[in-house]
Amino acid sequence: MTTASETLEPALSVRQVLTLDRVLAGEPEVVAGASQLDRPVRWVHVAEAPDVGVMLTGGEMVLTTGVLLAGDEEAQAEYIRSLHRAEASAVVLGLGRAFPTPPDVMRRAAERCGLPMVVLHRPFPFAELTEEVQSRLVRRKFAAVSLSEAVRTALTGLITAGAPLQRLLDEIAKHAGCPLVVTNLAHRVLATAGERSAVDDVLRDWERISRQAGGSEGDGWVRAELGGRGERWGRIVLCGYRGDTATGRLLADRAAEALVLHRMLGGSAHSWEEQSAQSLLTDLVSGVVPARQLLPRARAAGLPVNRRTFVPLVVRDGDAAQLDRVLRMLGLSGLVAELAEGAVAVLLSLARDQDAAALTAHFATRLRSESGVRKTVVAAAEPRTTWEEVPAALREAQHVADAVAQSATGLDLPVVVRLRDVHLRGLIRLLRDDPQVQAFAERELDGLLCGDRHAEQDLLPVLRTYLATGRNKSHTAQLHHVSRPALYRRLEAIEARLGVDLDDFEQAASVHIALLAHDAQQG
Template identity: 25%
Template sequence: MEPVVAPTLRTLLARAELRLELVSDPASLAEGALDLPVRWVHNSDLVDPTPFLAEDLVLLTTGAQLSDQDQSGAEEYVARLVHRGVLALGFGSGVHRVGVPAELAAACSAVGLALFEVPYDIPFLAVARAHAEAIAAQAYARRTWALEAQRALAIAALRPRGLESTLSELSRRLGCWVGMYDASGAMVHEHPAALTREADGVLDGVAEMLARGGAASRTLEDRDGGFTLFTLGRTGRLRGVIAIAAAALDPETRAVVTSVIAMAGLALEQNERMSRARRRLHSQLLASLRTDDPALARRVLGSLPPAPVAVAVAADVPRIAAIADWWERRRTDAGTASFIAEDADGLTMIVGADDDSLFEELALRFGIRIGVSGPQDYSAFSQAHAQARTALRRGAPGVTRYAVAAGGVLDALAGEEARLLARTRLDPLRRHDQATGAELERTLGIWLEHDTHSERAAAALGIHRHTLRTRIAQAADLLGVDLSSFPARAELWAALRAAG
């Protein structure tokens, strides 16, 4: 990046026409003292000029306020200047004294204040004017740089992949790394390539700004240096973040960066409109796929993930656009064929059955729940979609696969209505057991678990087989069923499972 600081004491001392001479030993000064930006040059012969001074300026004096051989007075005078933030003291030689007083030089050396001598024939006004001219020249150079940078960025925007070209040109103009992250927080472009992608704190800062959802800028400091982050897009609809490896930006640099932010926001908004149109098309193709006919989708898209496929459904997704961006970029990087679409059931994703580990990565990154079907051909797509919805409905946080969530047929039937019906059906047994201390319900359950084999069931209960038969007969009377038929036993078993 071109210099963004005001002219320094070193540049002032280097002006040959002024013939300024540094009296201080450079070794006695703090490191970089000569290279600090000087805000202004002022002159005063007051004993205490500090009420009228600003920080970061150079003070010129003829020494009229200083007494001869007054070491303590010189030290107090210099201490006041240092406390006020004066960067250097210029002594006008030959007005009251020839040469710099030794006591003043000693006082400046003791506290590390830069001291230089101004020749008698050089007016203080000439020194101040020289510094003012340097400030004006520096400001003109910065404005010229900004205009040239704006022109170069406008040309870059007209190239193929205009947004990436613009960001690369910005990096070259600033002389530092520039990176762009999409709405999911993933790196999508950087220049120079792979320079500071893993800088400590930058990824966390990007993620935090995207999570907040408000348009903002932020400065970060870490071991790799400073970074400035700018969001892209409107509050509530952020499209990404641009990161610049510079913590301090002067007004000209910030104006250039702001123009790039505006261009990037416009480009991303155009991309978003195209993405919305593509998502609407995919929603219509999903409706076609759910009829178990992939012909239309293949004609429109050219291809689909190869069968057998895994179908996944995610519902209540807060950042669908960010997920769609991440999914597309991850699919491109991995070379994975996939399909993604929205409908009333949520976000539906399709990959080849061998690539379904992508769902775990997605769920972890965005903290969402995903239900995944078993492998299916497109001729059974509607069944796969139903499996994914079932797995989502029954699943825990993260990814739930239908093979784990489905259980048996009876589990699928065990809804609230089934539980209510089962408990009502078993109520005579439960009231009898509660009143008498009998175990008719438990006896029935053990008997059915042992395929109605009396001897094995009696052994499991620790009772005689005749006792078992008596209990079964009593339970059948209470329930009003004939347990000698398979349908009656099957219905009773289902009721015991559903009732819990």
């Protein structure tokens, strides 16, 4: 990894130096190497010796009057070549007695070498230029060191406090002032940070942009490798960083150090992938972010989205890592994430010519086989062929899974449960947030939900069992471990409180629907 001393390179380019007021007073003119003016200037060096090149270490802007070169064209050409070999950033020649006009030999040699050559048409105290540039470079280096330490301190504090990965990335993005992306070595996005709209712009064509950018750092793309002990496992990229490249590299290096430390202290690249999938699927289910805006994130996460069939699944009491293993084992494309306690979402992405129903059933069967739990509930929505329909489909699968979890025991369910398999309970789950359904449930059950603790603890469970067993009094009494006469007294109390006759099918059905809605609202 690049060290701090290596990243603290100059933050002024030749072009920037030439725009300084003190330089403009000397009427500078670029006579060669105009295409190389963005070279960084590490230092400014005043030198008249013909062999000045041996005293340079690279990155210097050399100021000279050429007094010792006048009249010797070979010495003039060698002077330029020596500066080029020493990797000087530019040469500035003050016109005067030695050279009243730009010397052609030096100009042609500089052009061949690609070395910026600038002449000053007015007398100019070199000391003023060196003082100005050196002070600016020192100030920028100090600012870079201060920024480096501020970032290091902030990130170390967050890691010590056990902050999650996203909190670290948000802190880095705040200092960088641009979007940042964490990827694995295959360019798959593991995490992002920064202004949401700016991040979406970066992700919209992420794979092409990231591969095209390669290892270069042009246009504000600054990257640092993630890894340790001789193994690389990812990279962090600052996308469109507006500061100078040296400071950007420093920020990226500090960020990489923090991310590697975060992983060593308990995180892992795999968990970052899980967090990325969880964030995406949670946003899809919530509907807070329009599906179209989430499309770049899905594509950058490696999910195929063009001309695909999407099958959302929700598995009760599943293990995200195990589901992901089964997905990879079967060679299926998809995302896996834990949505809530006890529920794991899977979004399958299948080719249009694949049999969605057969592959879904195969996935569920293999999952049961791998987990060893024959009653694993795999709830599925009907396949969707457009991305915009995925959020509603995910919510449908979640409703089905919840409906099965709250259904009566002993139901004979298929290996993949769909909305049609949960009947009335599934419908109620879908309508549970409707205000009219909520009002209906409160109105029908008011006599048992009026704050009477005895009614809620003793009578409501009896009513629930009685209706779930098809109004079978013997079975209800057995399940509640009470005698038949005791059960009759409780049923009479329920009927009196609700003002209904439970032997009447329509009234009992109305109460049953209200109870299902109440239970669905209670979660």
